[in-house]
Amino acid sequence: MKTLRIVVFAFLSAWLFCAHANTDADYQLLIKEVRCVTCPNQSIAESNAPIAISMRHEIQSRLQSNESVADIKAFLVERYGNEVLYQPPVEQGTWFLWFAPFAVLIAALLFWLIKVR
């Protein structure tokens, strides 16, 4: 009976530790991926702006409620727009952001080829 209690306690402790470790890892990753809306050059991990502090708390609270990273990102994007994420999704509103560098590179290559010919 004593052995059983020790085993159950050890199992629960390990499970809680892993759950917390995963949540903590997700939190650390997520706060670096979210832009501070007051100081856009910083992530909310770096910023001390009041809204950045509040956003960190909100993310932490949602992760602890077992909300997924994708859902939390969707929550933030719904309120702040795609620009709140350092890596916005590829969709109509962000085509220019994602494809313009390649378009410029291709254009430059074409221009060079034409010039060489």
Next chain:
Amino acid sequence: MKRISSNKHAYVVVFFAAVTLLLWQTLFKNRHDYENLNIKVPNLILNDFVSEKNVELKSLQGKPYILHFWATWCGVCIKEHNDWLEFAQNADLPIVGVNFHDQPKQAKQFLQRKGNPYQYSISDAEGAFGVQLGLKGTPETFVVNANGKIIYRHTGPVSGKVLNQEILPLL
């Protein structure tokens, strides 16, 4: 030679036309427009630090109202306070002041000293309510319709002109 040159020009024109079209698509077709967002004011119960009673946000539904986020540490908020006092005297609608990331005691003293334009003075000391609405900083003003949905937002200080010519016509 002339043909290569005109082809080169054609490529450049086509390239810039394509970039302009792509830019148009992203800048104007997919704006972060509050008319297209489904943000409803959450049904929270918050503390009014002036009356020292709880305010249930759901009870405000049924007619439009203004949510104004401010703080005593926010210099711009202090500067525009008189505009809000004047607006509150003339406007026939509730203005809910949300004191953001501040100390309620300090905020209460400020309102007692300078005048209180708010029908309700709510404390959002942790900023959780602000994040729910997509707050970017203080001062920031949201106009909420009778169904509890945000229909307008103004980031930064408001002047009498903004209050009377942009916000009031929405209500």
